[in-house]
Structures are given as structure tokens and as C-alpha cells.
Amino acid sequence: MTWTEQLADELGRRGVPARQRETILLEMKDHIACEPASVSRLGNPGELAAEFADELATQSARGGALGAFGALGVAAVALIVSQLGLGAAGGYPGFDNGYSTALAIPAILCMVIAPQIALVAGTLALLRALRRRGEPVLPAAEIRLVRRRTWVGLGAGLACSVALEVYVLDFLAVEPAWWLGLVGGLAGLAIVALGAAAVSLRGSGGLVVAATGPAGDIFDDLPPLRPLRGRPWRLCGVVAGGVAVAMTLGEWHAEHSLAEGLQRGIFEGVAATVGFVLLGRAIGARR
């Protein structure tokens, strides 16, 4: 087996995509053709393939986080426009005025919960990608963490955008055509953007990273939370409590009703706790 064949084999074993593999091999063949004896100075094909795979995986995880955040931005615009538009269109239609409450209730729940998950996971992925932007290679565990956060953000963003489309369909006979067209179009755009980000992220999922080291956690990304390191349930309490208080105050102010504020606040606090239990590990908030 020649050196180039060994390199091709190692690049394939480490999941380097075919296009990049071909480019690398063409350059190496040109290098060796310039001076056949230089093959002895090229180094170990396995180590070289590992270097390529590690760098590609790092760049793809960082790029994936940035791309996902951009796509989540489109989904956020769709959601905000839908809510502001409802005000201009005559107010909330009421969940039981559409075709079916079986469509409306899951859609509304999804539109309330999924954006918060997307915001947290997407922002954490972005924070890590930006904080480590100068590093040519990140450890395998850290790349996995960034990718998990990105996947959670993308999944939640997609759930919210699909829920918006379901909401639009449910109120097809109730809301004005301009609102239906605008929100349906924006949500569709968000689905396409999120789908594209997911396809791009999935394409680099097969890369095998050799670099070792710790993944780090949420406390590396958010230094003010460091006093809570090692006490994940206290962190959960602080976050859920903070969200509950903020929501209670916001809803109390908006609806001029403390009872409604408390109802919304408690719901958000419970939702934040459930989210922490279910997704805390995936986003590096607990071990």
C-alpha cells in the first residue's frame, strides 16, 4: 500500500467527507510528484488524517452553532411577528375558536416552551463557539457538547416553527388573510433555514475526533454562575425561580392580575425545572 493509499484509507476511517478527501489527496499526489523522495518527510498518514479530521470537526461544530443561531433568529422573527400581528388582527382568537382544540393546545404549548429551550441551547452553543473561536482543534468531548447544544436548539426551533404552522392552519377560518400569509410564510422560511442548518450539521457528524480533553460545562460559558458549580440542583432552583418571578411580574403587569401572573409564573418555573431535568445533561448544565 502506498503512502497516499494509506492516507486515503485513514481519511475515510476518520469520516472526512469525500470532497475534502479528494482535495487532500490531489495535493498530496502533487507534493510527491514534485519530489518522490519527499514522501518520507510527509509524516505518519494516520496522524495527518487525524489532524485533518479534528480541524474539520472543530470548524464544523463551530460553524454549525453559528448557522443554527442564525436560523433560530428567523424562527424568532416568525414567532414575534405572529404575536405582534395577532394584536393588530384583533387580539388572540381563543384556543377553542379554531378547527380543533386538539391542534390548538399542543401548538400553543409548543410555541410557549420550545422557543425558551431553543434560546437557551442555541445561545449556549453560540457562546461556546465564540469563546473557543481561536482554537484550531477542540477536544472530542467539547465538540460533542457544542453539537448536542446545537441539535437541541435546532430541534426546539423546528418544533416551534411547525407549531406556528399548525396554529395558522387551525385558525385559517378565523384570522385575516394577511396574518395567515405573513406568519405562514415566515414560519415556512424558518423551517427551511433550520432544516438547512440541520442537514449541514448532520453532514459532519461522521468525523472521528482524536483530540482528548474535557468538554467543560455551563459554568465555563457563564462565569457569573461559577459559585454554583458542583451544585446543579441549586442552579436549577435559581434558574427556575428567576424565570418564575420574571414571568409572574411580567404577566401581572400585562394583565393587571396577580392571580394570572402567579399562574403563568408557576407554569414557567415548573417548565424550566422539567427542561433542566430532561435536557440539562445534553446542554452541559449538569453531569
Add this chain to the structure above:
Amino acid sequence: MKPNTVKGQLDALILATLDAGPAHGYAVGQALRERSDGAFDLPEGTIYPALHRLERDGLIESDWSTEAGRRRRVYRLTRSGTNALGARRREWSAFAGAVQAVLG
């Protein structure tokens, strides 16, 4: 010189090599060896991940050409690469001066 010592400065060394004009991977490796009088003895293959990284970062760009019937990728500095090289040269001068002052 230990490969790891050179590797830490590889990006700057490649930028400096390409400052003399466009070059393909083999020529970059040769220039590094010749200009360092053979002191930079690192596996030549490691130049390529660095070249690809520098291109992703927008510091260099490349074009494919055909040479004696085979495909060749030729790299050149971009404007950002020229600026980055200037910054690296200033950093290195300050660092080398400080080390020299301490070592005597």
C-alpha cells in the same frame, strides 16, 4: 528544533512564506526548510491542514491549475492575511526582544 516548537508558529511561518508570492504546498515546505537552513524539521504533511485552516479563516486563498498533467493548488495571501502577518511580525519582535533581554 522540536516539531512542536515550530508547529506553534506554523501559521505565521506559512503566511511569511506566501508573502514572497503565490506557492503550492510543496513549494511552501521547501521555502520553510531553505529559509530556516533546515532548522524547521517538521513532517511536511502538517503544512496542509494549516494551509486549509488559513484559507477557511480568509487569510489565504487558492486556485487550482494544471502542471505537467496533474492538478495543483496554488495559495496566495489575501489582504486580511497580509494584515495578520504584519501583526504577527510585530508580536514576534516584541516577544523575541523580551526573551533576548532576559536570556542575555
